[in-house]
Amino acid sequence: MKLKDAAHLFRLAGVFAAGILIFILVRSYLVPKSFGQYGHFRGDALTEIKAQPISYAGHQACEACHSDVLDLKSKGKHAQVNCEACHGPLAKHADDPGGVTPEKLDTAKLCVRCHEANSAKPKKFPQVASMEHSGGLACNECHTPHSPAIVTEGGKK
Amino acid sequence: MNMTRRHFLVLLPAAALAWENILAGAPETATNYHTSEHWWGMLVDIEKCIGCGSCVRACQKENNVPDGYYRTWIERYRIKEVNGVETLEVDSPDGGMNGFPSSNEPGVKEFFVPKMCNHCADSPCTQVCPVGATFVTPDGVVLVDEKYCLGCRYCIQACPYGCRFLHPQKNVAQKCTLCYHRITQGLTTACCENCPTGARQLADLKNPKDPIHEFLRTHSVQVLKPHLATGAKLFYNGLDGAVR
Amino acid sequence: MPTDGFMYPNEIELQWSVLIVLYPFLTGLVAGAFILASLERVFRVEAVKPTYRLALLTALAFLLVAPLPLQLHLGHPERSFEMYLTPHRSSAMAMFGFVYLWYLMAVLVLEIWLDYRRDIVVLSQTTTGIKRLLYRVLTLGSSNISENALAIDNRVGWVITVIGIPSAFLLHGYVGFIFGSIKANPWWSTPLMPVVFLFSAMVSGIAAVLLLYMLLNRLRKQPSDIRCVDTVAKYLFYMFIIDFSLEMVDLIHRIYESDESFRSLDFMVHTRLFLSQVVIQILLGTVLPIVLLALTQVARLSEIARKRIYVFAGCLTLIGIFAMRWNVVIGGQLFSKSFLGYTTYKMGFATKEGLLPAIVLTVLPLFILWVLVKVLPPWSEKETAPVSAAVAAN
Numbered sequence: 001m002k003l004k005d006a007a008h009l010f011r012l013a014g015v016f017a018a019g020i021l022i023f024i025l026v027r028s029y030l031v032p033k034s035f036g037q038y039g040h041f042r043g044d045a046l047t048e049i050k051a052q053p054i055s056y057a058g059h060q061a062c063e064a065c066h067s068d069v070l071d072l073k074s075k076g077k078h079a080q081v082n083c084e085a086c087h088g089p090l091a092k093h094a095d096d097p098g099g100v101t102p103e104k105l106d107t108a109k110l111c112v113r114c115h116e117a118n119s120a121k122p123k124k125f126p127q128v129a130s131m132e133h134s135g136g137l138a139c140n141e142c143h144t145p146h147s148p149a150i151v152t153e154g155g156k157k
Numbered sequence: 158m159n160m161t162r163r164h165f166l167v168l169l170p171a172a173a174l175a176w177e178n179i180l181a182g183a184p185e186t187a188t189n190y191h192t193s194e195h196w197w198g199m200l201v202d203i204e205k206c207i208g209c210g211s212c213v214r215a216c217q218k219e220n221n222v223p224d225g226y227y228r229t230w231i232e233r234y235r236i237k238e239v240n241g242v243e244t245l246e247v248d249s250p251d252g253g254m255n256g257f258p259s260s261n262e263p264g265v266k267e268f269f270v271p272k273m274c275n276h277c278a279d280s281p282c283t284q285v286c287p288v289g290a291t292f293v294t295p296d297g298v299v300l301v302d303e304k305y306c307l308g309c310r311y312c313i314q315a316c317p318y319g320c321r322f323l324h325p326q327k328n329v330a331q332k333c334t335l336c337y338h339r340i341t342q343g344l345t346t347a348c349c350e351n352c353p354t355g356a357r358q359l360a361d362l363k364n365p366k367d368p369i370h371e372f373l374r375t376h377s378v379q380v381l382k383p384h385l386a387t388g389a390k391l392f393y394n395g396l397d398g399a400v401r
Numbered sequence: 402m403p404t405d406g407f408m409y410p411n412e413i414e415l416q417w418s419v420l421i422v423l424y425p426f427l428t429g430l431v432a433g434a435f436i437l438a439s440l441e442r443v444f445r446v447e448a449v450k451p452t453y454r455l456a457l458l459t460a461l462a463f464l465l466v467a468p469l470p471l472q473l474h475l476g477h478p479e480r481s482f483e484m485y486l487t488p489h490r491s492s493a494m495a496m497f498g499f500v501y502l503w504y505l506m507a508v509l510v511l512e513i514w515l516d517y518r519r520d521i522v523v524l525s526q527t528t529t530g531i532k533r534l535l536y537r538v539l540t541l542g543s544s545n546i547s548e549n550a551l552a553i554d555n556r557v558g559w560v561i562t563v564i565g566i567p568s569a570f571l572l573h574g575y576v577g578f579i580f581g582s583i584k585a586n587p588w589w590s591t592p593l594m595p596v597v598f599l600f601s602a603m604v605s606g607i608a609a610v611l612l613l614y615m616l617l618n619r620l621r622k623q624p625s626d627i628r629c630v631d632t633v634a635k636y637l638f639y640m641f642i643i644d645f646s647l648e649m650v651d652l653i654h655r656i657y658e659s660d661e662s663f664r665s666l667d668f669m670v671h672t673r674l675f676l677s678q679v680v681i682q683i684l685l686g687t688v689l690p691i692v693l694l695a696l697t698q699v700a701r702l703s704e705i706a707r708k709r710i711y712v713f714a715g716c717l718t719l720i721g722i723f724a725m726r727w728n729v730v731i732g733g734q735l736f737s738k739s740f741l742g743y744t745t746y747k748m749g750f751a752t753k754e755g756l757l758p759a760i761v762l763t764v765l766p767l768f769i770l771w772v773l774v775k776v777l778p779p780w781s782e783k784e785t786a787p788v789s790a791a792v793a794a795n
Contacts, residue, residue: 005550008518008543009557015541016506023485031486032305038192040489041292045302046192052338055219056347081353085211089218114209114353118259120233120267121207125354227410247407247741272409281585287495288483305483308476310416311494317585319409319738323416328476385584401739 055089058082062090065097069146076147077126086110086145107139190341195296196363197335198390199349200372201271203397205356208233208269212348212357213254216273219336219347226322227252228333229273229348236266236399245399270393270400271357273348274299274320274333275381278388282312282321282332291330297362297390298335306330317385335359362390406742415734415746418754420470422730423762425576425598426605426723427467430766432573433606434460435509435565437633442562448632454516454779455617456610461509462770468501470762474754493579504572508565514539515558517777522546535776573602580729587662588733593651600644605722607637608715615712617774627704631697634711637718638694645687648725665740673735673743678728686721690714 037043059082063070066083073079084090086105093100108130117127128134134142143150208231216222216229231253235246250257253269260267276299283291283299290306293299301312306329313321313330321332336346344350345359360369372378372394379396380389393400404413438456440446472478488495514521522544525536574595580586581594611633618625655663670678693714697707731746749755 005545005547006553008541008545008550009553011541011543012511012514019506027486030482035289035487038295039292040289040487042289042302042305045300045305046294046337048302048304049300049334050338050341052220052334054339054342054344056215056339056344056350058339058344058350078353080355082350084215085351085353089215113211113256114207116256116259118208118257119261119265120235120257120259120269122204125207225410230410232407245741247739249407249410252410281583284491285494285583286489287492287497288480289487289489290483305480306477307480307483309471309474309494310476311492311579313411313416314734315583315585317738319412322411322414323476401741 054091056084057089057091057094059084061094064094072144073146076144077149078146105145107145108134111139111143111145190343192295194363195340195361197297197340198276198360198362198369198392199273199335199346200358200360200369200378200392200394202356202358203268203270203393203395205354206231206269206271207354207356208253208257209353210252210254210256211351211353212271213252215347215351216333217254219339220334222331223325226324226331228320228331229271230254231257232270232272232400233257234266234268234270234397234399235260235262236397237264238266243399266397268395268397270396271348272318272320272381273391274335275318275387275389275391276333276335278390279386281315281317281385281387285311285315287311291332294337298337298340299332300334300337301330301332303327303329303331317382317387360392403747404742404744406737407739408737408742408744409739412737413744415731415744417730417734418474418746419727419731419748419756419759420474420754420762422723422727423470423759424467425573425730426726427463427470427762427766428573428576429598429602429605429722429726430609431460431464431467431504431606432569432599432602433604433608434463434610435569435606436603437607437610437636439562439566439569440636442559443566446632448628449636451626451629451780452610452614452633454777455614455774456606457509457513457516458773458777458779459610459613459766459770460606461505461513462766462773464501464505464509465769466762466766469765470759471497473758473762493575493582496575497579500568500572500575504565504568508561508568512558512561512565513777515554515561518554519546519551520777570599574599580733585738586733587660588666588736589729591651593647593654594729597644597647597651600640600647601722601725603640604637604644605719607633607640608718608722611637611711612715612719613770615708625708627708630708630711634694634697634707634714637715638691638698641687641691641694641718645691648687662740665736669732669736669743673745674728674732677724678732682721682724682728686717686724690717690721693717 032042032044034043035041038046062083069083073081073083087102090100090102093102112130115127115130117129121127130139139145210231212229213227213231216227220228222228229252230249232247232249233253235248237244237246248257253271257269276293276297278293278297280293280299283293286292287309288305288307289302291299291301291312308323308328308330310323310330313323316332321330323329324331336344336348339346340359346357349357349359358369361367362369369392373392376394378392378394380392381396381400382389434456437449438453438460441449441453472481475481484495484498488498518540521536521539523546525533525540525544528536577595577598580589580598581591583589611630614633615625615630655666693710696702697710702710734744735746736743751757
């Protein structure tokens, strides 16, 4: 008697149950396979992110072919300045030196990026007011980029 | 002078680490990367930063960062003090990508602060992601899954450091990946690779041979916004209290 | 110059637009309307009975629209279902999907269905054509409207309303939590946020139902039941006082504590947010309606005057609550997290997240409500006859 009067509620419950069941089925189908492999994220995302191509080959990559420059540089003041900090991203060149030639650098622009005098730079860092210092000449007129220090009579520089 | 030079060299773990990985064997072994053996962070030495913008440019090129957005940037702080009252001026033209014009104002404390994702261990950004599209990897790098991100931007709101942005074309959140594609191959990050003074150094906190441990022991190192307890792993040496 | 001072470079662009302002506004109306409806059912406030069904339908109409601004705002709307597939337990936003579904299906739809079942069954027998089919489906094939069945419905409905009250609190409290739990943002980060959101939700929902009730009666050329209107207005007044006190507690607390963010936020309130916060939200949207409502409580005013005041105060309230949402959402993004600078919000018009979609989304629930009222009339057939309505009012 009572149960019969609540029949519509059971039907409604049936509709809800069906909805939940469909949700569970659809969910198990749609959740990416690698989800949860390492944590609450898609495990494959790690592989995808790792697969991003490299633009900067890294310092040691150049050594294979340019050990002369490396030797020269490692004895000079630019020892800690990596090749690509000046030459730009050259992974493609390192892979295919014949096909990809590095751009020629304009020292008038390049060197001042780091060496232009600025009151906010650490005082220890060698810096020059480029206009007065070079008189408009390109920096590599006097400095060797890979071993830039110039020894003057004034002392060991 | 000599002393500091030596110090300088010791503190180039980025290159050193890369070297070590390479020396340990052919690059093939470097692909033999186990996430459980690493816990990445970074050391920033403010006293060495010359604000040249090499890191910013390198990051933009390495990671195809869209114009006007930054995964790393440099701020210049200028602190004037009169009668104990400090006034603060901060700027970051184009994220410091092309350096900074000299102010040449006497009596002002000036310095550069490179910024980027802190790869927090208890990161507030991954906490709020509704679907698990941004996460901390087992080796401690906070990443975004571009194929899963909804673009709801809750994580951008939750980052206290302003390190995230919405990619204008892809419409997903983006941020520094700590060059995950590089560090898992034994290279250092693009910004560290291009930093001329070693002001930025990638650090593997799980590697007992990493010089970071010695550095942390012997220096007063601070993280940004420590009161937020984010577990930041971007360690700053010489951080001024005014930096936010 | 859109920015002042120093912003972190990625902060210059605002992330959450007017659509995200709309979203807590709409869910607030839902929660408020539902709580008004439950007054009658659970707390047996007989006077507000005429608004009961209307309040439920209003809640449903607004709830159906509430996720749309979010959806539109997403960078990848087609991925939003991921929220159901892999909800992140630590994310307040992930719980949105579930709280929303729970509230929509288990509370509102169920309660409305139970309450209307008699009407639906009757309508399925008296209408023809496509309408008949619709009502047929809605009966779920059971036309049992015996006294026993209706008694069961009534009891189950009561239980659902009781469950519904905390659910409505949850629905809106958690919206406040979405903001209140962001420790990176001092403008948002306060444990009072969910509570303030909740009470402002009730205020806005009650005001909305009050206005809709009077408007619909006007359209139907029926007199509004003044006892009902008075009672609803009284509740609006009480809720408003609680809401205002909470907001003031928050404000005073911030001013007194003056933490590191205070100077920056204070400056923002005095400049970029002055109009929307101080003038619109506090003075016009809160103080003025409270004073007006207080007047109707204290002074002996004629029925017409009271009704006019209610309409005026109700409109001001809605504007004020909208301004409150605006100040929370937009205000929270105008200042830099470095506390050194400010940016501006430029609202587009016919863009994806511009003013036009916002207006459409505000009007849409009213349209849905109109359809709902047509399908499920909130007033019984007898009442429609003007004579009996007048009798019922006595």
